[in-house]
Amino acid sequence: MEHQLLSFAGVMQNILYVLLAIVVLLAMITVHEFGHYAAGKIFRFKIDEFAVGFGPKLFSRKAKSGEVFSVRALPLGGFCAFAGEDEDAAEPDACNNKKPWQRIAVLVSGALMNYVLALLLVVAMFAAYGRPAYRVQELAGGSAIAREQALCVDDVILSINRRSIYMATDIMKSIDDFAAGDVVPVTVLRNGEKKELEIALKSDGDFVNVEDTVTLLKALGCKSLYAVNVRSGFWETLGGSLEYSFRIAGTIFTVLGQLLTGRLGLSSLGGTITTVTVTANAIKTGGLNYLLMISSFIGVNLAVFNLLPIPALDGSRVIFTLIEWARKKPLNRKVEGAIHFAGLLLLVGFAVLVDVLQLF
Secondary structure (H helix, E strand, O other): OHHHHHHHHHHHHHHHHHHHHHHHHHHHHHHHHHHHHHHHHHOOOOEEEEEEEEEEEEEEEEOOOOOEEEEEEEEEEEEEEEOOOOOOOOOOOOHHHOOHHHHHHHHHHHHHHHHHHHHHHHHHHHHHHOEEEEEEEEEOOOOOOOOOOOOOOOOEEEEEOOEEOOOHHHHHHHHOOOOOOOEEEEEEEEOOEEEEEEEEOOOOOOOOOOOOHHHHHHHOOEEEEEEEEEOOOHHHHHHHHHHHHHHHHHHHHHHHHHHHHOOOOHHHOOOHHHHHHHHHHHHHHHHHHHHHHHHHHHHHHHHHHHOOOOOOOHHHHHHHHHHHHHHOOOOOHHHHHHHHHHHHHHHHHHHHHHHHHOOO
């Protein structure tokens, strides 16, 4: 009986983590749509509906302005519908009758809101827990004693070649253009004090453009690291938060580049279900710290992804608006709408495909 109760409690706990992950994702999407809504209000666009979720309406309220606010059944999306967004409307405040620069401002405001929220979450994470870094666990060769200009066990690596180290990919990017024997500046935190080192990369072959973190660690004289958090001052926290958020965006572009070149397979990606699962596991593993971290990743991901020139995304709509601005007249609204609709179907299909690939 006790075992069954513990098992039931474990299941309920996992369900709670999944629900919290869904709330995180829904919050990010809602913030994105609110960015469009707020910018639309500033430029006096006619807004038909602001919806949280997709599918059938669970709750709906119509304001005096005529705007409809609704909550829908599927909690993994949302939208802000403008009059004249995908068709020619007669109202002067319809989207199609607004100036191109105003439409572009409204389109990019969703991504901007995602990024601002993500940055605030990073600042909160850095302030509460400290910036992510890596502590030396074991030196190459198993020695716990190192020379003065070399890493020591328990050193916290703050930067390599003047590049701040937040993620494992930062280590690779900081020294992958160097060769064996080159001297690399490394900043560490040793016994609570910053120390500047100049480490000669070990002559264990050529390390230029090596895509193996273990090999690069050995080049530095280190065998293994583990993640830690390091507290810093107010201005360092703010500057580091901004740098970290840009670093997340850079990681996204790196992944996209690897996909296009075939160096990364589709099985490495995930759709909505995978995102929820990964988020739930992260929250379960690391609590509030990981919740802030994964939420900031999702926020920056949404910001960057939505600005890509893919049909149905804001980036594609920006491209169409720029073309209209240059031509002094719009493209066929119905054709543009059909392109965006086709893009939406492809995106949904792609999200389902990568989720399915995660199962095999």
